[in-house]
Amino acid sequence: MSEPSAKPFLFCCRCGNDQLIAESPRCFRCARCGFRHYINPxxxxxxxxxxxxxxxxxxxxxxxxxxxxxxxxxxxxxxxxxxxxxxxxxxxxxxxxxxxxxxxxxxxxxxxxxxxxxxxxxxxxxxxxxxxxxxxxxxxxxxxxxxxxxxxxxxxxxxxxxxxxxxxxxxxxxxxxxx
Ligand SMILES: [Zn+2]
The missing domain is CATH 3.90.79.10 (Nucleoside Triphosphate Pyrophosphohydrolase)
Structure with missing residues (x-):
């Protein structure tokens, strides 16, 4: 079984910025626009x-x-x-x-x-x-x-x-x- 990857997305899906900050293993915040990408099932x-x-x-x-x-x-x-x-x-x-x-x-x-x-x-x-x-x-x-x-x-x-x-x-x- 593979672990969900540490940073599954390279870019923010809202603004395209490539700086995503891991707030937790299942939440990544875009450093530019603040959009939070949640990893949910x-x-x-x-x-x-x-x-x-x-x-x-x-x-x-x-x-x-x-x-x-x-x-x-x-x-x-x-x-x-x-x-x-x-x-x-x-x-x-x-x-x-x-x-x-x-x-x-x-x-x-x-x-x-x-x-x-x-x-x-x-x-x-x-x-x-x-x-x-x-x-x-x-x-x-x-x-x-x-x-x-x-x-x-x-x-x-x-x-x-x-x-x-x-x-x-x-x-x-x-x-x-x-x-
Ligand atoms: Zn963004």
Whole structure:
């Protein structure tokens, strides 16, 4: 995992000055115009999708970060969206499914490294069940779909620590419910 960089921006986004003063690890003040750049997590949503048989739908990522590794359907929340709206949109865009009901599970921090910048992210994790994955297909940003039983997940293949932790918690809950 990469630490958020000490000074993620070289220039003030308001006035273009290059003198940014670190007031804290997550706040940088422009020496010329005084604008404060705060480093706060970006909202993202993640789905643990199961079918009636209890299998999970993972996807192999077509692009970086984590190209070729496994992830869960999901993505960034767009302005004005609720987490639920965003996740339904992402599930539709990535795997072509409509989910009847989303259930909130947990929130987990993540780091998203892209274009040489590490962005802190807060993943909101939801679970949802569909009748079957027969209609699922790899659509946008997905190389292939991977349907797997909860006890067969290869955690070393997951692109993001938040996805791995969410799945661990989900699987542990399922095991507890069965025993
Ligand atoms: Zn400035």
């Amino acid at each position: 970006v909202g993202a949503v993640v789905a643990i999708l199961t079918d009636r048989a209890g299998d999970l739908l993972l996807l192999r990522r077509a692009h970086d970060p984590g190209k070729g590794r496994l992830g869960l359907p999901g993505g960034f929340v767009e302005p004005g969206e609720t987490g639920e709206d965003a996740l339904r949109r992402e599930i539709r865009e990535e795997v072509g499914l409509e989910v009847p009901r989303l259930e909130y599970l947990v929130s987990l921090p993540n780091d998203y490294e892209y274009q040489a910048l590490v962005t802190p992210v807060l993943d909101l994790v939801f679970t949802a069940q569909v009748a079957s994955f027969a209609e699922a297909r790899a659509v946008s940003e997905v190389e292939e779909l991977v349907i797997v039983a909860p006890d067969r997940i290869d955690f070393s293949q997951l692109a993001f620590r938040s996805n791995a932790e969410a799945l661990r918690r989900f699987v542990a809950t399922r095991v507890r419910e069965r025993s």
